[in-house]
Amino acid sequence: xxxxxxxxxxxxxxxxxxxxxxxxxxxxxxxxxxxxxxxxxxxxxxxxxxxxxxxxxxxxxxxxxxxxxxxxxxxxxxxxx
Numbered sequence: 015x016x017x018x019x020x021x022x023x024x025x026x027x028x029x030x031x032x033x034x035x036x037x038x039x040x041x042x043x044x045x046x047x048x049x050x051x052x053x054x055x056x057x058x059x060x061x062x063x064x065x066x067x068x069x070x071x072x073x074x075x076x077x078x079x080x081x082x083x084x085x086x087x088x089x090x091x092x093x094x095x
Contacts, residue, residue, distance in 0.1 A: 016044040016090050018056045021063050028058055028086045044090050056090030 019026055029041035046053070061074045069076065079086060 016046060016053050016056050016088070018044070018058050018088055018090065020058045020060055026058065028088065030080060030084050030086070042085050042088055044088050046092065048095075050095055051092040052095055054091040054093055056088065059087045059089050 017026070026040050027038040028043075029039055031038040044056070059079060061069060061072075061079045062076050064072070064074065075081075
């Protein structure tokens, strides 16, 4: 399983529990075989954590991802072994 963090490197949750009786937590994962793939890099994408210039380059609004779903996207770059 790929262990992915938010871009600030301090959090791993992928489901936002704000405004609910449930805590934010990891609910989404990427499974892979380390025998055939190597994880180069990856992260949990939260558009609210991007700087204004980064959001501008990506054409994302601050809460764009959260407006679509409570689950944050996982982005990973793999290479074949």
